[in-house]
Amino acid sequence: MVTWSLDYPRKSKFCDSEFCEVMTMMTKKRNKDAEKQREEMTVDFHTASLEELFVRFNVNPAIGLSSLEAKLRLARDGPNALTPPPKVSEWIKFLKSMMGGFSILLWSGCIMCLAAFVVQARGMPDPPYDNLYLGVALGVVVLITGLFSYYQESKSTRIMDSFKNILPQ
Incomplete structure (x- = not known):
């Protein structure tokens, strides 16, 4: 609850403590999201060893994906197909x-x-x-x-x- 009395402690005249906390949390979340996107964009498949890739993608090198895992990935990621561009009139x-x-x-x-x-x-x-x-x-x-x-x-x-x-x- 924000009160505008003179005895209410504020960090600045435009920012009360609750508002600043909310803004700080939002900024931290935004920074975490940006960091996560940077991590997703980092591609190191070409430098990783095969064993590391098998573990990372949860694949058995002898038999490949199980049918259950393949169905789960299909449901999660969709089909491995390119989507055509929208048709222009x-x-x-x-x-x-x-x-x-x-x-x-x-x-x-x-x-x-x-x-x-x-x-x-x-x-x-x-x-x-x-x-x-x-x-x-x-x-x-x-x-x-x-x-x-x-x-x-x-x-x-x-x-x-x-x-x-x-x-x-």
Whole structure:
């Protein structure tokens, strides 16, 4: 219970003893968790002897794991398989190929040329069509390049998916 009377002993004016104890415990727990993560990241399998590894992983070198131990490890750790990355929508792939990298600059050039043509068309009775032609040309180039990029990416994705069918299960 925190009281704010003047006779209550505090370590500082912002920290009473109970609060400081809780914060100290939380900090110690956080430090222990960080230390545990560092220990887990330390890999010394390649330098340890076989006997030490047998003991560490609780494995009998003559017969391997018992079926009970294998089932327990499967339940605890899950199957020894890689999880595939999440699938990306085809629309997202298409938009990335249309808007990625240098295409943004070309799209902005296309929009600026078309905007310049609109401004000229409103201000002049017979505007020059240079900006219109340039804007359309830039748009067509970016569109064709984006479609080709999307086609190449989808083709390589299909090839990679076909490799999955070749690998043994």
